[in-house]
Amino acid sequence: MTTKATKATQTPKDPVDAITAQWAEVRPDLDTAPMAVFGRVYRIARAMGDRIEKAYGRFGISRGEFDVLATLRRSGEPYTLSPRQLSATLMLTTGGMTGRLDKLERAGLLSRSPDPHDRRGLRVTLSERGLAIVDEAVAAGLEIQHEALAGLGDEQVEQLQGLLRQLLAGSTRP
Template sequence: MTAHPDPVDALITAWRTELPEVLGPTSELSKRILVLSGELTAATRRVLHDFGWTTAEFDVLATLRRSGRPYCMKPNELSRALLLSSGGTSNVLNQLVRAGLVRREPTPLDRRSTLIVLTDQGIGLTEAAVRAVAEAHAEVFAAVPPAVLRTATRALRQLSSVRRARKKTSTRA
């Protein structure tokens, strides 16, 4: 499969002409990742719009659903898992409680704290949304041969692994 010139090629060519010293080994990779990320984000937002959800609401619901039965977490666990502030998490949770998708329950062993629990309606809608988002993402890559997808996945996994290992080493120093 021969690659055809695309907007990233045009961008890289323009920078080679204008500021060649700015381009490094990661320039094209970075731009291509950003383009794909934008396409995946747009596909996700289209699906979530149909559900009437924000990305943050979907992230909370999906995090609860993938946590396994009984589909509950403490608010601070959700904040850490989603990299949201406690205030941001609280605002999202208030919306989801009003929509009947989650409920707050006292923690059995510590009545001072609460658990956020997916309701039956929340479970069903979250599963439908996760399926719809997965389908939308598959459509983004529909024309890509499976072997290319596997190769790209392995390469990105390796990039992430090397980056994490280097980050661990540099934080210990």
């Protein structure tokens, strides 16, 4: 059986350890365990976001543009949603969504057309080129994520997913 002390020696120290050690020196009354967790979550998210943004850049799209294309792709054939549905899914303002749609339409990755059921509405549809790009980009992003998790076993990945799911559920409550 592995003890906490043994586990700690197996994992190299990181910058978050240095920060929490400094706080322990100057404020030994504080429990810095949450700082250690969220400091690492933040650093991982930032590093992975940068790596994935770079991967998507190879396809001529940003992460935000990928999100639009991926949302259309996940919706299934005919890969069509209203701008309002896209905005709600991506938690974007209509102005922010319009800017992304304009750029993606100019690039030929999607098209906008009148909604046949609502004269005032629009439908956004993924183009064949957009479909090809989002399929390649999602595979490239997942490859980076798989590489990042390669040091963990399948059971550890499942455990991490569960713990993060619980943490997310608890952090989204008012």
